[in-house]
Amino acid sequence: MSVCSNLTVAAALLAIAAPVMARDQINIVGSSTVFPFSTTVAERFGKSTDFKTPVVESTGSGGGLKLFCAGVGEDSPDITNASRRIKSTEVELCASNGVTEIVEAMIGFDGIVLANSRTSPQMTLTLRDIFLALAKDVPDGNGGTRPNPYTTWDQVNGDLPAVKIEVLGPPPTSGTRDAFAELAMEGGCKTFDWIKALKKSDKPAYKALCHTLREDGAYIEAGENDNLIVQKLQANPDAVGIFGYSFLEQNSDVVQGSIVEGVSAEFEEIAAGNYPIARSLFFYVKSAHVGVIPGIAEFLAEFTNEDTWGDDGYLADKGLIPLSAEERETWSAKINGLTPLDM
Amino acid sequence: MIDFTKKAGFNLSTRHRAEQRFQWMGRSAIAISLLFLALMVGSIARDAGGVLRQAQIAIVVDLGAAQVDPADPANARYGAIVKSGLRDMFPDVSNRRDKKRLYNLVSPEGGFEVARKVAKKPDLLGGPQVLWLTASDDLDQYLRGKVDITLPENQRQVSDAEIAWIETLQSDGQLRRVINWGFLTNGDSREPEIAGILSAFVGSLYSLAVCFALAFPIGIGAAIYLEEFAPANRLSDLIEVNINNLAAVPSIVFGLLGLSIFLGVMGLPRSSPLVGGMVLALMTLPTIIIAARAALRSVPPSFKEAALAMGASPVQAVFHHVFPVAMPGMLTGAIVGMAQALGETAPLLMIGMVAFIVDIPESILEPATALPVQIFLWADSPERAFTEKTAAAIIVLLVFLIAMNLIAILLRRKLETRF
Numbered sequence: 001m002s003v004c005s006n007l008t009v010a011a012a013l014l015a016i017a018a019p020v021m022a023r024d025q026i027n028i029v030g031s032s033t034v035f036p037f038s039t040t041v042a043e044r045f046g047k048s049t050d051f052k053t054p055v056v057e058s059t060g061s062g063g064g065l066k067l068f069c070a071g072v073g074e075d076s077p078d079i080t081n082a083s084r085r086i087k088s089t090e091v092e093l094c095a096s097n098g099v100t101e102i103v104e105a106m107i108g109f110d111g112i113v114l115a116n117s118r119t120s121p122q123m124t125l126t127l128r129d130i131f132l133a134l135a136k137d138v139p140d141g142n143g144g145t146r147p148n149p150y151t152t153w154d155q156v157n158g159d160l161p162a163v164k165i166e167v168l169g170p171p172p173t174s175g176t177r178d179a180f181a182e183l184a185m186e187g188g189c190k191t192f193d194w195i196k197a198l199k200k201s202d203k204p205a206y207k208a209l210c211h212t213l214r215e216d217g218a219y220i221e222a223g224e225n226d227n228l229i230v231q232k233l234q235a236n237p238d239a240v241g242i243f244g245y246s247f248l249e250q251n252s253d254v255v256q257g258s259i260v261e262g263v264s265a266e267f268e269e270i271a272a273g274n275y276p277i278a279r280s281l282f283f284y285v286k287s288a289h290v291g292v293i294p295g296i297a298e299f300l301a302e303f304t305n306e307d308t309w310g311d312d313g314y315l316a317d318k319g320l321i322p323l324s325a326e327e328r329e330t331w332s333a334k335i336n337g338l339t340p341l342d343m
Numbered sequence: 344m345i346d347f348t349k350k351a352g353f354n355l356s357t358r359h360r361a362e363q364r365f366q367w368m369g370r371s372a373i374a375i376s377l378l379f380l381a382l383m384v385g386s387i388a389r390d391a392g393g394v395l396r397q398a399q400i401a402i403v404v405d406l407g408a409a410q411v412d413p414a415d416p417a418n419a420r421y422g423a424i425v426k427s428g429l430r431d432m433f434p435d436v437s438n439r440r441d442k443k444r445l446y447n448l449v450s451p452e453g454g455f456e457v458a459r460k461v462a463k464k465p466d467l468l469g470g471p472q473v474l475w476l477t478a479s480d481d482l483d484q485y486l487r488g489k490v491d492i493t494l495p496e497n498q499r500q501v502s503d504a505e506i507a508w509i510e511t512l513q514s515d516g517q518l519r520r521v522i523n524w525g526f527l528t529n530g531d532s533r534e535p536e537i538a539g540i541l542s543a544f545v546g547s548l549y550s551l552a553v554c555f556a557l558a559f560p561i562g563i564g565a566a567i568y569l570e571e572f573a574p575a576n577r578l579s580d581l582i583e584v585n586i587n588n589l590a591a592v593p594s595i596v597f598g599l600l601g602l603s604i605f606l607g608v609m610g611l612p613r614s615s616p617l618v619g620g621m622v623l624a625l626m627t628l629p630t631i632i633i634a635a636r637a638a639l640r641s642v643p644p645s646f647k648e649a650a651l652a653m654g655a656s657p658v659q660a661v662f663h664h665v666f667p668v669a670m671p672g673m674l675t676g677a678i679v680g681m682a683q684a685l686g687e688t689a690p691l692l693m694i695g696m697v698a699f700i701v702d703i704p705e706s707i708l709e710p711a712t713a714l715p716v717q718i719f720l721w722a723d724s725p726e727r728a729f730t731e732k733t734a735a736a737i738i739v740l741l742v743f744l745i746a747m748n749l750i751a752i753l754l755r756r757k758l759e760t761r762f
Contacts, residue, residue: 025710027613029695036725039699040533046701047455055614055710056699058720075610118498225723227730250725253491253498312443314451318533319725 023074026054026295030064030081031175032224033110033244034281037320038081044314045302051295054079061175068284069094078289078296082282083110083175088343101287104341105300106331107309109321111245111270112180112277113257114167115230117237121161123153123258127276130260131188132156133165134219136212139192148214168222168229169213169242179279180242181211184260187276230255245270246319270321278321287338297336304332384741390734397523397536398478398486400449400512402428404457406468413468416461422454425476432517433508444505448512450477452537475519480535480728485509486520489727500727526735530701531717535728538721540739542700546616546711547685547743550696553620553707554627554684559677561624562631566673569632570639571647571661590629597626598690606694614695614710622690627680634676638669671755678751682744688715714740 028038035058046053059067061082068080069090086104094102114130116123132138133156137145153160170177189210190196199206213219222229226243230251233241240258248257248265257265261276269275290296302308309315311322323331333339404424411419426446430436436445450456453476460474461467467474484490485501486509496503512518529539573579601622605611611618642665650660691697697716704711712720714736721733 023612032723035699036533042699043533043701044451053701055695057614057695058697058699075606075613226725227722244725246725250500250727253494253500312439317447 024294025052026079026293026299027077028054028056028079028081028283029059029067029077030057030079030283031061031083031281032058033061033083033175034081034107034283036246036318037107037281037315038283040315040318041299041303041308044308045295045299048302049295049298051298054295054299060173065090065284066093068286069097069099071097072099072286072288074293076286078286078293079299080284082284083279084178085280085282086284086341086343091341091343099286099288101338102341103285103287103335103338105283105285105303105335106323106327107281107283107303107320108315108323109270109278110281111265111275111321112176112183112242112279113245113248113265114240114242114260114277115233115248115255115257115265116240117233118254118256120163120237122256123160123240124262125160125258125260126157127184127188127261128191129153129157129160129188130184131191131210134167134213135185135189135209136214137209139195143194145209148216148218151218163238165218166220166236166239167218167242168220168232168239170224171221174224176242176244180277181213183277183279185213186210244319245321249319267316267321271324281320284341285335285338287340290338300335304328304335387734387737390731391738393487393489393728393731394523394526394735396520397525398483398518398520399475400478400482401473401475401517401519402449402453403431403471403473404428405471406457406461407470408468411461411468416465416468417458419458419461420454421457421461422451425449425453425457433511441504444502445508447479448482448505448508450479450534450536452477452532452534475521477525477536478518480726481505482509482518483520483536484728486513486518526732530703531699531712531720532701533699533724535724535726535732538729538732540714540717540736542703543712543714543717543736544739544743545703546619546696546700547713549616549704549707549711550619550623550713551681551685553617554623555677555681557621557624558627558631558680562628562677563635563673565628566632566635566639567661567666570636571665572657586629586632590633593689594626594687595689595693597622598693600625601690602693612708612710614698614700614712615708616696616704616711617707618694619691619696619711619713620707622694623684623687626687626690627677627684630680630683631673631677634679635669635673638672638676639665641672642668667758671758674754674758675751678747682747685713685740685744685747686715688713688719691716714743 026042028042030038035056039056042054042056045051057064057077061084064077064080065082065086068077070076086102091102094100114123114125132148133150133153135148138148138150140146150156150165152162152164154162156165169180190199195206195209198209222232222241226247229241229243230247233239233255241255245265245267248255249267259265263269263274263276265275270278285296285300305313306328307313309320309322309328311325313322316322322328402425405427406424410424429445429449430442433445436442456476457474481490481500482505485506490499490501492499492506501509509518525537526539528541529537530542532538569579569582601618605618605621606613646664646668647660650664651657655663688697691713695710696712697719698710698712699720700710700712702709718733718736718740721729721736
């Protein structure tokens with residue numbers, strides 16, 4: 001009896017599902033860092049045009065690209081957000097599934113800040129300090145490496161305070177973590193000449209040394225929720241947190257960004273390209289869907305409008321650091337002209 | 344000789360003391376759990392209180408023919424009209440940065456609000472009108488004393504200039520705080536002042552409806568067959584063991600199954616409550632089957648035997664006599680399973696329901712999200728005002744849950760037969 005009713009229900013479901021497959025709504029997936037910006041544009045787009053509000057899913061950059069590259073057709077997403085550039089392996093995956101024409105769109109920057117509680121003094125760090133404090137293995141001074149021995153900041157650099165190294169940051173699944181490893185850790189790592197030389201002779205060893213974070217409890221994986229890190233920083237004045245600039249901006253009354261390489265984590269500094277730990281944000285569009293799913297071209301026009309991504313646009317209010325005016329012009333032409341990605 | 348009185352604990356005062364001790368331990372256990380509950384609900388309710396009211400700001404908007412074409416009011420630039428209204432109120436604001444701050448007093452929704460008001464009441468057109476528009480989240484936070492004005496200006500969200508404007512507006516009676524119905528009637532938004540819970544609420548409702556429609560009949564059917572008709576053999580044992588195991592499988596596994604079968608093979612629409620409900624149904628099925636079998640087992644066998652002795656067929660005996668008595672227990676099991684499904688996010692992640700949905704879904708095939716997902720997304724948003732929204736959404740979820748349990752209790756009372 002149960003098998004019988006099972007089959008009837010399944011058949012009924014298929015029958016009602018079949019005729020409504022034509023999608024009239026843009027489907028966006030991808031990075032949780034780009035999510036706040038993408039959703040803001042989607043909402044305005046839905047309200048100011050006759051098109052339906054695009055559905056934006058937060059799947060992470062890698063997850064988004066995987067869905068995006070699964071194929072062409074109404075059941076695959078039209079746009080994917082990424083907090084890093086698409087990899088050549090992902091372009092190949094896309095191509096093998098028939099997604100050959102991809103339009104790349106760079107939309108702005110995101111600064112990664114190291115912040116601590118306002119009740120403690122502001123930190124002034126160099127990339128080398130960050131690397132020495134957080135790497136799993138550090139140079140031993142004799143051309144070799146040893147497990148990270150440092151427990152307080154002043155052991156890393158005599159100018160820093162004598163407090164315990166306690167850093168709350170994103171887990172390995174996060175795009176922020178990848179960017180932090182690449183920009184901050186590697187940036188500090190290659191200030192050692194012999195490590196820089198290692199890059200040419202043994203790239204995997206170089207990457208392992210520079211990108212691996214310590215696992216002895218000094219670096220604490222605090223999950224993907226940046227609000228949680230801010231709360232923990234308030235509770236623990238000695239701790240330092242790693243998160244995106246928009247969270248620093250919203251919580252500037254309780255936490256302060258550290259000065260990195262002499263540059264403070266401020267909007268203008270990141271926009272000018274002076275702040276060293278800043279990454280570009282992207283989205284990718286499937287050309288084959290433009291004209292098939294209604295509204296994609298108009299959505300791209302909305303995104304590249306000066307009122308949206310310009311210096312005074314509404315995305316800047318949400319914490320996106322805009323591209324320079326010339327870059328915006330170049331990218332806008334590329335995006336609206338649907339210029340295919342060329343790796 | 345052994346002293347039996349002592350050995351068996353016949354000493355009365357010791358036994359009384361032991362009993363007292365045990366009772367006090369029980370009472371303190373209850374007190375501690377109540378304390379934690381009060382702490383949790385109290386802190387959520389305190390945060391959620393901020394959502395009850397929303398600040399509004401009175402602005403003179405020029406709806407004359409020069410600004411709005413009476414023949415085509417839908418295409419006027421209402422956002423610009425609201426901005427010029429603000430500039431007229433504070434004419435001495437001149438530089439670009441200050442102007443931007445001034446515009447930030449009103450929610451970005453302001454222009455759309457004017458458009459909606461005009462569409463509803465076309466006789467507003469023709470001249471300047473005073474309209475109450477939703478204020479921005481920063482203004483609202485300031486009015487509620489959530490901004491620490493003793494901090495240096497660059498460390499807070501509201502600048503000195505903005506504070507001066509707000510004070511002027513307040514003394515002129517151009518600010519008010521009204522009951523925030525929008526929280527219950529709006530869909531999600533990236534602007535905290537207009538973000539509402541309705542799209543997620545409807546999404547949850549649809550998903551649970553699909554889940555109930557699938558899981559309840561299938562679960563009850565399976566339970567009745569397994570309990571009353573299935574032959575006692577190895578296959579039945581195997582099925583029973585598997586059902587018990589399935590009840591303990593982590594929910595994300597059902598999400599993966601949904602992704603590959605419902606979306607991949609059957610091609611059902613992504614992010615839809617239909618698929619969400621189907622995945623949740625898979626998850627609740629074992630719970631319902633186990634509860635329903637327990638309910639059937641608790642019916643005294645004499646009922647069935649008497650019916651059989653009177654010449655009823657096995658099916659008649661079960662459906663006329665056993666099933667009605669077991670029904671309340673089955674319903675309770677189903678509601679417990681559904682309550683569990685209501686709080687799930689993990690399986691929904693896999694099938695695309697962790698998404699930003701503004702439009703209220705109109706059918707089970709349109710993209711939707713669910714209450715716990717909405718809580719998760721708001722908790723992850725940088726804007727401070729979303730903390731309150733998160734707490735308020737938790738309260739809505741709890742009320743939903745209590746309502747479901749209440750229905751279960753009422754149904755049980757109504758259906759229960761005493762014997």
